[in-house]
Structures are given as structure tokens and as C-alpha cells.
Amino acid sequence: MAQLIISVGREFGSGGRVIAEALAKRFGIPIYDRHLITEIANKTGMTPEEIEKYNEAPKHHIVSRSVRGFSNSIEDNIAEMQFNFIEERAKSGESFVVVGRCSESKLKVYPALVSLFVLADMDAKIKRVMEIYDLSESDAKEFITKKDKKRKRYHNYHANGSWGDSRLYDLSINSTRLGIDGTIDFLEKYVRARIGE
């Protein structure tokens, strides 16, 4: 199989990660999500918990400064390490699925890239988050809003273009319409069509 890179951007609670995992399984390729954290943990000696704290987080402008491409912000440095990692994998010709990390923009130059964005209706997201995290409806809603706000700031700082803007991705899909399984089936067909299978 020729190189295939599937980038999955997602709203919190939309099932984007589960969909990305399923796609990785169906195409028999690795997925970089949690793995990006452990990989950097192994490389640097930091604990995964330490990295998790700064993972996909926007930097705090007031307490951060950049000088000639160097930044004191730990969030920035972790982000850069992750961008370098996926860039290296892409350059090596490896096929993989990557979740988030501005990958639709960072890997734009690779013809093997198929960029997807998974969104969902707020009600469906709340229901999902209530189940997974055992939260009340209002807490789930607040949690979703907070997480998405953070992802949006992270994305828009590191990449050109707005997070979730359909013009940035090859395909944006609402997972509520077909359900998670239906969305996976649909996306698999789409990706197969893209790689000419």
C-alpha cells in the first residue's frame, strides 16, 4: 500500500478519537494520539503525566515569550516536539493515523494526507461525555466547552486557519447523523476512494 496519512481533528465528545482508532485498525496502520505522549516521554525522560499536563494546550501569552524561535512556554515546546515527531514519521514514508496536533496543516504538503474533522450535535456530545466521564448534564456541557475552547486556541495559535473550519479539511462530518459506527464505515469508504481502492 502507498503511504496513507489520516489526520483526524475532532470536537470533544464527538467520538473523533474512537473513529480514528477504528480507521487505524481497518487500514492496519498505527495511530498517534496517546502514543505521541509516551513517545516523547521515552525520548526525553519526562513522565507521561508531565507531558499530558501540557498536551494540546495553548500557551499563556502573558507569561510566555519567544526569542528567535525559542520559547520559554513548556506547552510550545511539547507541541513542537509532537509536530517534529509526526513530520519525521510522514517524511519517512510511514502510514499512520494522527489525532489532532494541527496535523491537517502541519502535514499539508504530503500528498498522502487525508484530513478529516469530526463534529457532533451538542446533545449527542453531552450524552457521550456524561456516560464516559460520569458527569451531570451541566458539568458535561461545561467540560465540552472548556476542552473545545482549549483545542481551538491551541490550533489557531500553531496553525493558519480556524479550527473546525471546513475549508481546512478534506472532509468534515457530523457523527450524530450516521452514528459512530456509520461514520466509521462512511469514512473508510471515503479514504479507500481517495487511495484508489
Next chain:
Amino acid sequence: MTAQIFAVIIFAGMFIMIVLDKIERHWVTLGSGVLTLAVVFGICMRSGEAIWNTLALKDFATKEFWYQVTESESSGINWSTIIFIAGMMVMVEGMAKAGFFRWLCMRIAYLVKCRTMAIFITFMLMSAVLSMFIDSITVIMFLAAVTIELAQLLKFNPVPMILSEIFCANLGGSATMCGDPPNIIVGTSLGLSFFDFLTNTGLIAGISLAVSMVFLYFAFRKEIVAGGNAPVDMSKLPKPSEAITNKKDFIVSSLIFACAVVLLVTHATTHLTVATIGLFIAAITLLTAGKDALKLLKKVDYKTLIFFVGLFIVVSGLEETGILKLIANFIGDISGGNVYLMIAIILWISAIASAFVDNIPFAATMVPVIQSLSASAGVPINTLAWSLSIGTDIGGSATPIGASANVVGTSVAAKNGYPISWGRYCKKIAPATVIVLAISTVYIFVRYL
């Protein structure tokens, strides 16, 4: 009045944009500079003369710009600072390419037989001495990288060492006219020499360095010794000579560096200005680089040079509209003519401001303020200059964002798996900064008042 309001709005907007870091800072200052020229000088003041004075292009045609027998002050765009910094950037690129910095770090580590505590002490000293002549960003970039490499081989925690190196780089930078950009701005604006700085801020830095090294030793001793006691297998370490990429380039770049040091130390006697020295050093580096000259030129950080041009124009806007005089009068009023209070205000306000915002715009703004204050309050300008230099140079050490060296050092550490949070940074370095500022204040009081 309208001109004053616009000058302040542009200046405040520029500062906020620099802090927010959304747009690269050189575009921020350049855009603000163009606005100052168009709105403040052009529309509000309708003064072609103010624009001409600010651009200061006529400076290039004056003999004093290149060869200065008597001290003279400059205003508008401080081209001397810009040319000197550009020249030093070319030289440093040449040195880095030849492997000079890495060689020096490895050589010293070898000389002290890679004993952790000895590396800690010698690297602090090296950081301070190199930063007296070379910009602290370059010094820390190399020193921090080698420190991490040694830490991984010798199994010690590099964070305390990097923090100490950063602190000493800022301290070393305060010792000379070319060590830290605020000093170059203060020196060239007020017609001070390298030797003037060395015998004034240099002495303060020397005393402070001795005290700081003792403080940092006790502050970090446990962390450094822990894990670093294993017998050292020197054969596993990279040889210093391996750092040299090209022997001829290495010798040439070392000679050029020595030449730059001699020219700077003697420039009060030779009457060559820092602009002349910068241009000469750049020219000689490029000539000896041969076909690599273009590569070196491309590596120059033009963004910083553009940043300076814009910044000087914006500050001129404040100066020409009399805003800086108002600030000077305000400082004069609140100190009630008490020189001690005036010095303390200049030094400590500069330090506190520099701990959180870029100290270069702050110093550029404060130079005309202290000139005005000196004229109105009758305080010797040099005393105020030393207070301003020490305040801006040392204050920057207090936080991870206070000075460029801090940002670069913490970034190199984080990239290698040693993230340094604000708390980690400030816990030991902020008290060290306060100690040095206190020593400096007392020193200035005793020596000059």
C-alpha cells in the same frame, strides 16, 4: 497635545502587541514606527524636520559617527547600536560555524576532568565572561546544549546548572557596553565608552558575580551533587577537537574574536566608535569566509535589526512630543529632589519592568528620561546611566521571560526533556536577582553619592 496623545497610544499599543506576541515583534515595532512618522510627526506636528531627525540618516555622513574624539549624544534611530549588533552577529555566526563555542565548552569540561561541581563553577564563570563580549542568546544556546549533553553522560540534573548559567550570562552582560543591548543603547546614546562601563557597571557585576556564585552554589549544591558522584569515564565523552568543523575557520574566527575584544577594550583610546568596530569586524569575517560569506550574511538575525529601527522611531515620537520630559519631571517630583530616592526609583523600576517586559524597549525609552532628569535635577548623567543599565540588565534575570537568555535557556532545556516552570525558575533565581540589585543599589549610593 494631539501629537502627544497619539505618540502615547502608539507606544502603548506597541508594548501590548509585543507582550501578546501574536504578531512577530519586529513587524510590531516597524508598523508602530511608520505610524509614528506618519501620524505623530506628519499629520499632527507637520514637521519634516522631526522625521528627518528621527531617521538620523545624516549621522552616517558625520565624522563622529565613525571616529569620535569627544563624547557626543545621539537621538532618533540609534544606527550605531544597529550597525554594531549586526557586525557582532556576523562574527558570532562565523565562530559558531567553526565550532568555537562547543569546543570551548568541551575543553573546559575536560580541563576540570568532568567533575560535576567543577563544571558548575567554571560554566558559570564562562557564561559571565563570554557574555561580556557576545550576545547572551548565543552564549546560552551553546552552553545549555553542552550542559544537557554532559548531564546525560555524567548523570546529573542540568536544570540548576542552566539556571545559574542564565543568571551569570545576564550578569556578565551588564559588565560591558556591548554585553547587553540596553548597555549598547545607553552607551551610544550618551557617548560612553567600553571602558566607562567596565570600570563602573563592570565592578558592580564583578562583586555581584562573586556573591551570586556563592549563593547559587549553596542554593543548588544538593541537586547538583545528587547522582553526579559516579566515577567519570572520560573516554565516553566527545573530544573537544571533534567540535571543530574546520581548523582554518576555527583559528581565523578565534583571531577575529580576539581582535574584536581588543578593539572594544581600547576604543576610548583609538577613538573608533562601536559602529566602526562592528562594521570592521563584520567586513573581516565576511572577507575571510570566502564563498561562505553569503551563508553567514543570510544567518544574521535581520528581524532583531528591524525591531531596533522601529523601536527607536517610536521612542523618538515620545521624545519629540515631550512625553519623556514629563516622565522625567514626574520622577523628579516624586523623589522630591532626593538623589538617593531618584537612583533607587530608576534602578528598581527598571528592574521590575525588565523582569516582565523586554528590557530593550524599556531602556530605549528611559535614556531620554534620564537625560532630561539629569538636566533638571542636576544629578550626573553617568550615575543615572549606571542605575538604568544595572536595573534593566539584572532585573531581566528574575523571571523566565525577563531576558532573551532566559527564554533560550529554558527552551533548550524543555526541548531536551527538562521543562522549567515559572515556579522552578523563580524559586532560586528571583532571590539571587534581588540580592544583586540590593548590592548594586548600595554600591551606587556609596561610590557616586
